Amino acid sequence: MKSCYIENISSISPQNTFGTEEFLDNIVERNPEMPYLSAIEPDYKLYILNAGLRRRMSHVIKMGVAAALECAKGSSVENPDAIITATGLGCLADTEKFLNSIVVNHEQLLNPTAFIQSTFNTIGAQIALILQNKGYNFTYVHRGFSFETALIDAMMQLTDDEATRVLVGAIDEITPSEYEVTKRLGFWRNGAVMGEGAQFFMLSSEKTESSYAELIDVHQFQLKDNEKADDRINSFLDKHSLTMKDVDLVVLGNSGDKLLDVPFQNFKSEISSNTPTAEFKHLCGEYHTAASFGVWCIANILKRQKLPFAMHPNGKVDKLERVLLYNSYQNVNHSIYLLEAI
Amino acid sequence: MEDLIKNLKVQLIEELNLEDVKPQDIDTDAPLFGDEGLGLDSIDALEIILLLEKHYGLHIGDPKEGKKIFYSIQTLADFISANKK
Numbered sequence: 001m002k003s004c005y006i007e008n009i010s011s012i013s014p015q016n017t018f019g020t021e022e023f024l025d026n027i028v029e030r031n032p033e034m035p036y037l038s039a040i041e042p043d044y045k046l047y048i049l050n051a052g053l054r055r056r057m058s059h060v061i062k063m064g065v066a067a068a069l070e071c072a073k074g075s076s077v078e079n080p081d082a083i084i085t086a087t088g089l090g091c092l093a094d095t096e097k098f099l100n101s102i103v104v105n106h107e108q109l110l111n112p113t114a115f116i117q118s119t120f121n122t123i124g125a126q127i128a129l130i131l132q133n134k135g136y137n138f139t140y141v142h143r144g145f146s147f148e149t150a151l152i153d154a155m156m157q158l159t160d161d162e163a164t165r166v167l168v169g170a171i172d173e174i175t176p177s178e179y180e181v182t183k184r185l186g187f188w189r190n191g192a193v194m195g196e197g198a199q200f201f202m203l204s205s206e207k208t209e210s211s212y213a214e215l216i217d218v219h220q221f222q223l224k225d226n227e228k229a230d231d232r233i234n235s236f237l238d239k240h241s242l243t244m245k246d247v248d249l250v251v252l253g254n255s256g257d258k259l260l261d262v263p264f265q266n267f268k269s270e271i272s273s274n275t276p277t278a279e280f281k282h283l284c285g286e287y288h289t290a291a292s293f294g295v296w297c298i299a300n301i302l303k304r305q306k307l308p309f310a311m312h313p314n315g316k317v318d319k320l321e322r323v324l325l326y327n328s329y330q331n332v333n334h335s336i337y338l339l340e341a342i
Numbered sequence: 343m344e345d346l347i348k349n350l351k352v353q354l355i356e357e358l359n360l361e362d363v364k365p366q367d368i369d370t371d372a373p374l375f376g377d378e379g380l381g382l383d384s385i386d387a388l389e390i391i392l393l394l395e396k397h398y399g400l401h402i403g404d405p406k407e408g409k410k411i412f413y414s415i416q417t418l419a420d421f422i423s424a425n426k427k
Contacts, residue, residue, distance in 0.1 A: 052383065111357075116385070
């Protein structure tokens with residue numbers, strides 16, 4: 001069975017992560033006037049050259065397409081065998097625009113553009129159109145499991161020899177109305193901050209000199225009553241003949257929500273104090289596919305052999321060979337990722 | 343007629359999200375579609391049909407007439423002023 005290497009990465013996030021050699025050196029704090037962490041957007045004209053295409057694209061489509069094209073451009077082969085995208089809520093602004101026009105115009109005179117662009121697979125389709133890619137093209141919309149499912153599919157494409165290079169990414173956007181609705185549902189009441197972003201990865205079955213890391217495995221699960229995440233994480237490691245002692249760093253996807261982060265607190269209390277932990281959601285915010293930002297961070301950590309202060313302010317790390325990511329969305333969708341240095 | 347032309351240009355820019363285009367950049371007599379002029383396409387044509395219905399209460403009865411009516415800002419304005427109730 002073939003392996004799965006991360007050949008190139010890109011990210012548009014609330015931090016300076018796009019088109020820069022920096023790696024979380026200068027942290028962008030949340031604008032105190034904004035209740036959420038908005039992505040820092042590049043000049044899209046430099047990345048999406050066709051003005052006709054660009055003017056129809058909403059914020060989320062531009063983020064996704066620009067991140068994907070940048071990731072593909074920096075890879076050894078620009079055109080992959082497969083394009084797989086993941087999104088929790090898809091092109092939300094266009095969906096809202098279309099649904100609003102249904103109400104305002106009494107189900108008549110509906111603008112075609114918002115409808116066409118509102119579908120979940122718009123981003124994957126636009127990437128394929130621009131790259132003239134006629135390969136496997138799939139979009140996963142599984143709420144808090146969207147990115148994990150996309151990644152599992154990408155790994156299967158590579159390990160089963162269906163593809164040698166897969167462009168896989170995750171995209172989610174904030175809209176003011178989404179924020180208001182989730183706020184009313186109590187999502188941001190206990191310390192978590194909403195975020196958005198687009199992360200893309202060129203996965204390859206071949207290792208190159210510029211590869212970032214090897215993606216060993218991804219596992220997604222839900223916890224039954226009284227079940228602890230530690231048991232699932234230990235079984236996951238056991239499957240790879242490993243224990244927590246073999247892990248150099250644990251990256252935690254806790255959102256900052258005092259109530260929902262209980263599994264993380266339990267997990268931290270179970271692992272030895274010799275195993276360093278780092279966090280990332282204070283940098284990107286919480287959203288359905290925020291784990292992709294965690295994977296982007298780990299790929300950088302393993303390639304650069306550097307753990308940014310912003311992720312781990314309180315300690316030293318002896319070595320960075322094997323990193324485990326434990327993520328959870330709303331304490332419903334839990335996932336574990338294992339990555340190793342090349 | 344001048345006001346109508348000015349309004350049409352503003353509405354086109356807004357409805358079609360024409361980036362970096364100002365009303366004064368649009369040549370009133372230049373073709374709206376194809377490589378010359380604004381370079382609009384078939385989805386834009388649908389948006390213009392909606393614009394005519396929404397803002398002027400007009401619809402194009404004979405689709406064959408569309409090509410002539412949609413040729414330029416001037417032909418659109420002529421159609422509106424000739425048919426507006």
